[in-house]
Amino acid sequence: MADINSRSSQLAAFDRLLTIMDELREQCPWDRKQTIESLRHLTIEETFELSDAILENDLEEIKKELGDILLHIVFYAKIGAEKKAFDMGDVINSLCEKLIRRHPHIYGDTKVKDEEAVKQNWEKIKLQEKGNISVLGGVPKSLPALIKAMRIQEKARGVGFDWEEKNQVWEKVEEEMKEFKEEFDVVKDAIDKEKATAEFGDLLFSLINYARFIEINPEEALERTNLKFIKRFQYLENAAKSAGRKIGEMTLAEMDVYWEEAKKL
Structure with a gap:
């Protein structure tokens, strides 16, 4: 693994990704076929997969899922460049400029007393930028x-x-x-x-x-409860199967025995 503190190695890795994206877009039938619209639902799916990895606190999986999302970002930028609308440099520079604008307490003269003031400034600046009525x-x-x-x-x-x-x-x-x-x-x-x-x-x-x-x-709280319920219910299913029982034929009282066992795990 490259030294995570080495800026040059990180930039080299990003340059390698951009080169691979160019090659895939030119040579791979599937990659050539993709559009901004066709990638949309895949990006949403990848975001949820990252969310799962975060909830499971699986750092190795988080690394992989971040890579998948980064691929999508690079892919969108590549298509944007083909349309002569924007490229990866435009995306990154636009982000940098936004971060500077929205952190006047770092890059300007604004004084803030706490995190809440930072968030309020962010929303006010964002409202001005977008020109939203609401x-x-x-x-x-x-x-x-x-x-x-x-x-x-x-x-x-x-x-x-x-x-x-x-x-x-x-x-x-x-x-x-x-x-x-x-x-x-x-x-x-x-x-x-x-x-x-x-x-x-x-x-x-x-x-x-x-x-x-x-x-x-x-x-996050609700999702943790969802995962806890799934774990306990699957224990119930496996325990019933091990006992030679079909869960659909058991009474609620019989299922509650296994459920209480699952809560102790």
Whole structure:
């Protein structure tokens, strides 16, 4: 492995990648066929694979997945160069200029007292750059709803629209829980699903807000619970199979025995 502290070796490696990309685009039938549009869904998939590796804290896999994403970035830049729109140098220089603009406390005279002030400056500068009418205009429409809620709340906080104390946020959670329970009272014969859905959405939004306020990433928290459930359920399946049982034919009480065993692992 090359010395990770050697700038020259890193630049040489990047130059090698650019050369390989040129060769693949010219000589490989699959690579020649790709477009910005055709690569889009593959890039999304690679991003999720990186996310999995990060959650598993697998540094070797993280390295590989970062390489895959870097390949996509270089690929997009190569296509951009063919269209005479931009090349890899343009992409990198544009990024460098943006980082300098958005860190005036490093590259300018702006004074900041903490991390929160840095984030607020970032959002204000970003708003000026993009010329958005709304602070929330930069939130991608296609983001998953949970992540979108996080970004909406972060952007609102970036311009000072936020709760002051965490107990205020928790009171909002309790208020939304009460409203949801009233709308979705299990003793009612008839339930207005539309209203119940709206109240449940409000409850989720307030919970995400509270998680953000106490510095818990709700997306990561939920995914950890997903993985924990999968692990325990697969233990249940394997234990039942070892006992010669079919899980679909077992009672809930019988499955709970294995489930409790899985929780102890």
